[in-house]
Amino acid sequence: MKMFKKITYLIVLITNISFANITLPSVFSDHMVLQQNDDVKFWGWANPNEEVVIVPSWSDKNYKVKANNQAYWEIKISTPKAGGPFNIKITGYNEIVLNDVLIGEVWLCSGQSNMEMSAAWGIKNGVEEIKNANYSNIRFFNISKTSATSPQNDLKGNWQVCTSEVMKNSSAVAYFFGRRLQEDLKDVPIGLMVAAWGGTPAEIWMPENVIKENEILNNAANKLQPVEWGPTEPARAYNSMIHPFVGYNIAGALWYQGEANVGAVNYDKTLEALINSWRKKWEKDFPFYYVQIAPYNYGKDHFGGVEIRDAQRKVLENVSKAGMVVISDVSPTDDIHPKDKKPVGERLANLALVKHYKTYFDIVNGPLFNGITINNKSITVHFDNDEGLYFSDKKIALFEIAGENKIFHLAKVKLKNNIITLSSKEVKSPKYVRFAWGNTSISNLFNKANLPASSFTSE
Known part of the structure; x- marks a missing residue:
């Protein structure tokens, strides 16, 4: 009977130990990168009420948290400015060390x-x-x-x-x-x-x-x-x-x-x-x-x-x-x-x-449609990022205009001082504009950064 109790005790002990190990999701591993100058969240699993201690090598601070009754824990850790490599030691009933960690x-x-x-x-x-x-x-x-x-x-x-x-x-x-x-x-x-x-x-x-x-x-x-x-x-x-x-x-x-x-x-x-x-x-x-x-x-x-x-x-x-x-x-x-x-x-x-990051100051977007102004028989198209507007190929007509009936016709295009004005003999009272409106239509309108305009419709 005593021998049976000892065996039972050992089985329970081994079982408890096997479930006590701290485990981490795969996103926390060697070679990982953590966001700099932030309070980053760590989480994982451990035995309920098990204390988990996290010690990052960039700090003298020990971070402590206990797993809840769902065997889950989470904690936020402060990161420094960019650098590394560092290591992170995570200790409970077992120990995990994450190596070659960068910030x-x-x-x-x-x-x-x-x-x-x-x-x-x-x-x-x-x-x-x-x-x-x-x-x-x-x-x-x-x-x-x-x-x-x-x-x-x-x-x-x-x-x-x-x-x-x-x-x-x-x-x-x-x-x-x-x-x-x-x-x-x-x-x-x-x-x-x-x-x-x-x-x-x-x-x-x-x-x-x-x-x-x-x-x-x-x-x-x-x-x-x-x-x-x-x-x-x-x-x-x-x-x-x-x-x-x-x-x-x-x-x-x-x-x-x-x-x-x-x-x-x-x-x-x-x-x-x-x-x-x-x-x-x-x-x-x-x-x-x-x-x-x-x-x-x-x-x-x-x-x-x-x-x-x-x-x-x-x-x-x-x-x-x-x-x-x-x-x-x-x-x-x-x-x-x-x-x-x-x-x-x-x-x-x-x-x-x-x-x-605000470390770069060049134009990073092509011309972006921002609205139209209707001028009797013509339409003026307004763009953001419109400095230095030019057509890479003036022979390709990609602007179309339409009246109330939304039947579009190719437009005559006038580009002067970064302002585009459109007209068409077929459209007496223009109301809508579209540009590069086709699945295979490639924009030919660029700005001084040599970036293309997006296709659009004003409908």
């Missing part, structure tokens, strides 16, 4: 295939870029594709130092973004958290309740048809690829998506909802910069592609701290995966450097 700027990079696209897919100057891609102060956290019907508490991913091999198989847009940031931020460490899945609609990247509780979003989601390359149901990627690291401090988010939503009539509302939902989850109004999809032949007899581009433009009017880059000048119309990813990443970075 810098962390960005979430998400979307579909053009964000996912790596140098291994075949990008412009890919061989040379791969060879030169050894940057120890740039780190990738590449998140594996998974889906879930409910929010998850961990995910598949790991932090990696940017070497030629890592860069080769990571987001090219994110890489060029990070590299450009470092040029102006003087080698501040950059963390790039990449959650992307080719061919996926925006609806799978936001919480399900955001869609279900909004009639417009819900109707759009119900029209999505199943595809063989990924989920189309609301929240499936959000649950497994975003939610598990909500709260990991980030500087901002990058987004390159929209092709999978071609045909949607309210994509601006969808994208606005996604941005607002992420900010709400993070409890932070972080900057959100995105890429306008490129001109591409999505088929004849519809304007599905350019309608998405215009919807993306409209988001700028309704969302604070948002920015959009136009890439029609570096994208062919016969490839839905443009190979020249360097200017895409650099334009996103320039937005961040001007708007968020």
Whole structure:
């Protein structure tokens, strides 16, 4: 009987010990980057009421917290200015040491295939870029594709130092973004958290309740048809690829998506909802910069592609701290995966450097439609970022005007002193204007920064 009691005691002891170990979500690991000059959130699991002590090597302070009755704990830790490498010791009944931790700027990079696209897919100057891609102060956290019907508490991913091999198989847009940031931020460490899945609609990247509780979003989601390359149901990627690291401090988010939503009539509302939902989850109004999809032949007899581009433009009017880059000048119309990813990443970075970091002062946006003035038989079009307006090819007519009937006709264009005036013999009383209004229409209007104007309609 005594022997039985001893065996039972040992079994209970071993069981308790096995459940007592502190565990961390995969986002906390060697080589990670933490947001500088911030109170960053750490969390994990331990035995209920177990004390967890965190000691970062950049500080003399010990951070202590106890796991609750759900075996969960979280705590905020103050980070210094950019630097490293550091280590972080986390102790309870067991001990975890995170090594080679950098303090810098962390960005979430998400979307579909053009964000996912790596140098291994075949990008412009890919061989040379791969060879030169050894940057120890740039780190990738590449998140594996998974889906879930409910929010998850961990995910598949790991932090990696940017070497030629890592860069080769990571987001090219994110890489060029990070590299450009470092040029102006003087080698501040950059963390790039990449959650992307080719061919996926925006609806799978936001919480399900955001869609279900909004009639417009819900109707759009119900029209999505199943595809063989990924989920189309609301929240499936959000649950497994975003939610598990909500709260990991980030500087901002990058987004390159929209092709999978071609045909949607309210994509601006969808994208606005996604941005607002992420900010709400993070409890932070972080900057959100995105890429306008490129001109591409999505088929004849519809304007599905350019309608998405215009919807993306409209988001700028309704969302604070948002920015959009136009890439029609570096994208062919016969490839839905443009190979020249360097200017895409650099334009996103320039937005961040001007708007968020305020270390760069050049013009970083092309001409952006700002309204019209009707002058009897002509219309004057107003643009933001209109310094040095010029047409790259005056023979290509991309401006159209229409009257009350909304039947558009090519317009005669007069450009003088950065002011564009439009008229047409077919339109006696003009009321509406549109520009580059076609799925494959490539903008020929630029400003002095040699950046193209976005397509638009004033309807």
